[in-house]
Structure formats: C-alpha cells, structure tokens
Amino acid sequence: MSTTTISPGLRQLLGEMREGIPGGRVPARIFNDQEIFDLEQDKLFSKAWCFLAHETEIPKKGDYVVRYIANNSIIVVRDEHGNITANLNMCRHRGNMMCKSEMGNASHFRCSYHGWVYKNSGELIGVPMFKEGYEGQLDRSQWGLVKVRTETYAGLIFGTIDPQAPDLEDYLGGFQFYLDIYLKQGLGGSEVHGPPDHWVAETDWKICAENFSGDGYHTPVAHQFGFHLGYFPSSGSTHSEGWAVNIPNKGHAIGLGHTPGMPAFFGYPDELVEQMHQSLSPEQLEIFSKTRTAVGSVFPNLSFLIQPFSLDPGEPGVRFCTMRLWHPIGPGRMEMWSWCLVPTDASEEYKEAAYKAYTLTFGQAGTFEQDDFENWIKVTRAAGSTMARDVEFPYVMGLERPKLEDFPGPGHAVSPYVTDTNFRNLWSTWLDYLTREE
C-alpha cells in the first residue's frame, strides 16, 4: 500500500513535467532529490518487476544470492528440489537478517540471533527450546520467511512485491524480442562469467538507466579514446546511424548502432553465428546482424550492452556483453552490480576474450565505466544544487521524427540511433508510476 505523501511542491513539479515531456522538457531536480527518491521507493520499485538475479548465478541446489527490491533485502535461492524461490531476508522471529553473505550455498538458514532454522525454500522447521519455551504451541507453518513473487525470462529472474502486478510477459510487453540479442547468443543461451562487480556510486540511478536506454550521442565524446586509439569500430562521422526502439508506456528501450560497411555479426565467432540462425527469428536476425552496438534497458533499472571491442588497438574486435543493475540507495546514490554475460556454448577461449574485453571497458576499473561515472557523478551533484531546482533539460532530439512503419521488430522504432525518443518514453513511463493513484 502506498504510504508516501506528495508535497504540494513536488505535485506541482510532476504536473509540470507531465505537460513538458511531450514537448521535450524534463526537470533537472528529478535526478537528485529526497522526495523523488522516497516516492520512487513507494510507487515505482514497490510496483515494478525488479531484476533479482540470473539463473546461472545459482546453478546448484542450495546456491543463493542476496539482492534487493526497493529497500527490501531478498534471498534468491535454488532450493533442495531445484526450484528457484525468493524470500525476504528477515527472520520471522525478531527480524534479524538471515543471510549476511552476498552469496553462498546452504540447505538450511539458521538465524544468528535466537537460532530459528528454515529450509532454504523458506519454511520454518527448527525452533530452539520448542518444548521448554513454546510448550510445543508455536505453529511453525505460520512463520516461514515472507515469500516474494518471481518470474523468469530466458535466465533472468525478476521479482515484484506488488500482488496486483501484471505477469512478467505483459510487463516486458514485447521487449523480449530485443533482450534475445543478449540472452540467446547461441542455442545454449547466455551465462554469467564469474560473480558480479558490486560497488557504491554517488550517482542517481536514472542517469545511468537513461544512458543505457540508447544514448549513442555521448559515445564519441565521453569515450573518444576508444575511437581515436582504434579500440572501437565506429567513427564520429557515422556514429549517429542505426535505430532507436522503445516499448510505448512500458519504459523499455534499446539503441541499435550501426557502422557502415561492417560485416554482419562482426566480432562473433562463426560457430555462434550459425547457432544464432537457429536460436533467433528471421526478424531478429535481420536487425541484429546489422547491429554494432546494442544498448538497452528493462524499465526501471536493468541494462545491457553488447558491442565489439578490440583487445589490442586496431585488431578485430571481440563481442562482449555486460548486464548491469542500478539500485538506488538514496537520492543521488546507488549500489551498482555489473556482470559479464557470455554465450554458454562458446569456446573457453572466446569466453575469456569476451571477459577481457568486458573488464577493459566496464566494471569498477573499466575505461568506459570511468568515463561514464566521472560525468554521471557531476550531473548528480549539479542536479542536487539549489539553483537546479528550477532548471529543465531539453529532450527535443527527434521530436518530429516519424515512426518506422516497416521496421521488423515490435515497439516504436525510429532512425537514426541518436535521438531522445526513447528517453521521452522512459520519463513519461516513470511519471506514470509516480503519479498513479491507488
């Protein structure tokens, strides 16, 4: 149930934003504000399908990871029968955190406070001094861990704490078509390569989510070293080329950048390309074969990027894929998870090369990552300043651009790739959540 009260000032801001978005105006204040953060916790992250984990992070019975939905710590586990389940990470006795490790393997969880023991699937089974203290009167079936609703798509485990939320298929609304470029890289799908990088960043999650909803505009500037030194197969003169696609009123979006003359499926090993002809539809093949960069986000805060990158400047690029979660922990502050996804059926040599390309570019020490966060931290700081409270940003790029009626994929597609079209849909969807009445 929604509990956050919207102040008159915030109500006015959101009302003005509603009027401003169609004309391409978004207020700076939303990118670093305590009231916005509180409202997002209550009306967005408590209502949306939030990404929890990839199935390959918990491949064996008893494997678990600890993640979040809004400010709720969630245990995501493969139970002793092989089923994936998620529970609130809180002992039902006095509320202690059950799992303090970020990941582990356990058949049962034992609370470190009074020693209550649960099956890893969440049922309470062991209560110290059950006879002496409770005189056998505690109904253990009533005091299991609090369940979280989960659904999966192609290895991605999502959870929601809204019992009224539509099913995940509805929520994704056709964006699965584009997710497959990351998740169906071959017949075996994709898997995580090692544990995620995980750190705290002084950045508002929305800046990152917007960037990964198809911001090809920043790349030749923020990441110019990649162009100039020959790491990245694109050039400033043609970098605007490609498509931008979003799912209207769902918030999901992807940018599909092109490089003129680039061979189809450049940077993938031949055997994977052969498999993709079986794992993907003809429409997907038509779009993905031409794509150099695919940078997309599942609303609200799960993002992906796939692109070629040269391990040695001037050498042919190798495709790498990163998946990242921008988890807000305060206004202008977030926890960052970053994974490398590799094709399950690829050779070990290719997986290692792809992982090397990932670590050169992304993760805490990655070159692209440092370029981005240096900018995003400054944007966040500026957005929280007092004068910025009345400042708006222009989101007018591509305002009159027509929808591509013959585009073979779902959603609203435009060309070229460099446009604010996806972002206007992103912020209007975000606004829908924040202003939705109960």
Place this chain on the structure above:
Amino acid sequence: MDEESAVQDSTPAGPWPAPGALLDEVPRDGGQEGPIIIANEFADVVVTRVYTRNGVRLDIWSPRRGTRVQLDAVELDCLSYQPTETFSAMLERTPGG
C-alpha cells in the same frame, strides 16, 4: 600395496580422536585424507578420514559447537539415499540453537 606404503598412506589422517578432542592446529586442506573444511555462513565442520584397527570412518567435527561424530560406511551410505526432508526433520528435532 606393501605394508610400509599402506602405513604411510594412512598417516596424514591421524589416529582415532579421543572423545571431545579438538585438533590442536588450524585445519588445512588435507587432500584425499582430509581434513576437508566445509563451511558456509551458518556452520562450519572439519571432515577427516580416520582409521580403526580394522577399518575406516569419516570424522565430522564442528569446532564452534565442540561436537564430533564418526560415521562408518553403512551410516554414510544411509545418508546418501535420504531425502532432504530427513535432514530438515533432524534440524527440527535438534535445531542446535
């Protein structure tokens, strides 16, 4: 295998532990013979193969709890076909809080 090499093979596992006895050094990865440390954030045990005059058992020692048990092949075999509910039932009866 001659008698001398058989003795050498069994040496790293050590003698049958006295009741309640604790290892006197930090356990190490003992390879085939143990000790092997199995731990997660909820419990940790040290597992070692130990020899009787006429056979072998698996010693499971819980350093934090100070308990240990020596299981023979029949008991271990029996564990191998228990459903997970058996262990849940054991923890229900004695949760070890």
